[in-house]
Amino acid sequence: MSTRLLNAVSLRLRNAAEAADRPVPRLLAVSKTQPAEAVTALAAAGQRAFGENYVQEAVAKAAALGETAGKLEWHLIGHLQSNKAREAAALFDWVQTVDRPRLVDALARHRDRARGPLDVLVQVNIDDEASKHGCRPDQMDALAQAIASHPTLRLRGLMVIPTAHDDPELARPSFRRARALFERLRGQYPAVDTLSMGMSGDAEVAVAEGATMVRIGTALFGARPPK
Ligand SMILES: *Cc1c(COP(=O)(O)O)cnc(C)c1O
Numbered sequence: 001m002s003t004r005l006l007n008a009v010s011l012r013l014r015n016a017a018e019a020a021d022r023p024v025p026r027l028l029a030v031s032k033t034q035p036a037e038a039v040t041a042l043a044a045a046g047q048r049a050f051g052e053n054y055v056q057e058a059v060a061k062a063a064a065l066g067e068t069a070g071k072l073e074w075h076l077i078g079h080l081q082s083n084k085a086r087e088a089a090a091l092f093d094w095v096q097t098v099d100r101p102r103l104v105d106a107l108a109r110h111r112d113r114a115r116g117p118l119d120v121l122v123q124v125n126i127d128d129e130a131s132k133h134g135c136r137p138d139q140m141d142a143l144a145q146a147i148a149s150h151p152t153l154r155l156r157g158l159m160v161i162p163t164a165h166d167d168p169e170l171a172r173p174s175f176r177r178a179r180a181l182f183e184r185l186r187g188q189y190p191a192v193d194t195l196s197m198g199m200s201g202d203a204e205v206a207v208a209e210g211a212t213m214v215r216i217g218t219a220l221f222g223a224r225p226p227k
Pocket of ligand 1: 030032053077078161199200201215216217218219
């Protein structure tokens with residue numbers, strides 16, 4: 001099951017990249033609400049990077065996975081409250097949802113120097129939705145500068161979640177704007193190499209518009225159990 005779905009998603013990404021003459025993006029497996037066993041199975045099939053939305057759920061899952069957890073790369077892709085920054089900086093390898101100066105400071109302060117820098121993405125609220133987290137596009141530069149000033153953080157790029165549409169084509173202009181912001185950032189910071197965008201429903205369009213990492217849940221694990 002896991003191998004079959006992983007192969008299908010990998011093929012989708014390769015085809016999308018080839019059709020658009022773009023590099024194949026990295027695949028982040030979004031394991032939120034999935035049990036530890038589902039992570040183990042996908043890891044056995046060769047998947048290394050996993051995304052979680054909640055710190056508490058990720059802590060419990062990592063504990064259940066034991067030694068396996070340390071061999072995987074963990075990304076936080078859900079909103080992070082500053083009072084959870086300590087736990088997040090201890091568990092995760094990447095935080096993709098950095099969207100305000102206070103969170104930058106909290107993550108920088110709590111990241112253990114011995115572990116090496118925490119990789120971070122600035123989350124931009126690309127469609128300016130009241131219901132979504134993320135900074136405004138005009139706040140990106142100041143946040144990037146703040147991140148770059150901390151030796152315990154490493155700025156790797158941008159993450160966006162466009163408005164959900166039934167037709168993925170409708171997200172294309174948002175992906176395109178994200179790409180333009182990303183290129184500007186990449187011109188300024190040497191470690192920037194990651195544009196995280198695209199999910200199960202719109203990965204092809206995201207890849208065509210320049211995603212270097214896609215975040216896939218449903219297409220890899222099946223539908224999430226209702227909460
Ligand atoms: C749940 C989630 C995903 C994955 O969505 P699917 O449609 O299941 O692929 C990607 N990114 C974020 C931020 C999410 O919360």
